[in-house]
Amino acid sequence: MSLRIFLHSLRQVFGNLGGALQVSGVLMLVQFGVLLAFGQSMMMDEDTMRQMMMQGQMPWGRFVLVALVSTLLWLWIVVGWHRYILLNEQPKLVPTFRADRMLGYFGKSILIGLILLPLGFVLGFVGGGVASGLVHGSGGNLFPALIVMALLVYVPLATVGTRLATMLPGAALEPGVPVFSGWEATRGATVTILGVVALSAIFTVILDFIGARLFSSPGSVPALIYELVMQWVVAMVGASILTTLYGHYVEKRPLV
Numbered sequence: 001m002s003l004r005i006f007l008h009s010l011r012q013v014f015g016n017l018g019g020a021l022q023v024s025g026v027l028m029l030v031q032f033g034v035l036l037a038f039g040q041s042m043m044m045d046e047d048t049m050r051q052m053m054m055q056g057q058m059p060w061g062r063f064v065l066v067a068l069v070s071t072l073l074w075l076w077i078v079v080g081w082h083r084y085i086l087l088n089e090q091p092k093l094v095p096t097f098r099a100d101r102m103l104g105y106f107g108k109s110i111l112i113g114l115i116l117l118p119l120g121f122v123l124g125f126v127g128g129g130v131a132s133g134l135v136h137g138s139g140g141n142l143f144p145a146l147i148v149m150a151l152l153v154y155v156p157l158a159t160v161g162t163r164l165a166t167m168l169p170g171a172a173l174e175p176g177v178p179v180f181s182g183w184e185a186t187r188g189a190t191v192t193i194l195g196v197v198a199l200s201a202i203f204t205v206i207l208d209f210i211g212a213r214l215f216s217s218p219g220s221v222p223a224l225i226y227e228l229v230m231q232w233v234v235a236m237v238g239a240s241i242l243t244t245l246y247g248h249y250v251e252k253r254p255l256v
Helices: 002-014 016-042 045-055 060-087 099-137 145-163 168-173 181-183 190-214 221-250
Strands: none
Touching: 002 190, 002 221, 016 060, 016 145, 016 181, 016 221, 045 099, 045 221, 060 099, 060 168, 060 221, 099 145, 145 181, 168 181, 168 221, 181 221, 190 221
């Protein structure tokens, strides 16, 4: 079932590439322009970043600007995409700018994040303790610790978060959707959603690995282009997973 949901979400994007680009193309080009304008000056290795922070020269204003623009564009795209798939709402040049639905979507996302915060602290404390012991026991080898952190922290947190976030496509359609409605709708589907989370993580890691192998300079224009395309793919597939979960578990649509 997990694989069916994940493949269904991939088909929503790549089997309907024209529609996906129609919803997101222009807005992603705007984001690309912002990255070109500010991205190269913000891309730096860890040592450079540490030195700039110590010298008080970090471009925090640019970081904030890029974050705000990216968040606004993403909300615009994801609300438009949910409505395109679930309501067949066709965009023109860009999706209709629905400030109320975008704010509702953002507010519910923040609320879900706050709900997850205590669980994240507990899992992080337990996972961090186990990972620290593994690092000391393996002579400084970080790989086992990273695996443990993924299994003990990321996977359960992302699974709970995905169950809660199943309601978010509903927030893109109408106001007043209860924040726990997705949790209730996916009761009994935890293992399935855990599998979807794992497949999504593997998919993202593969894309990251390809980018790291292809581009040695993260601030170069080709690297920025790849980063933008990768972010688009991951974001659209992620939004499609939520759309699929909402359609199947909340609206009771069959998976085709």
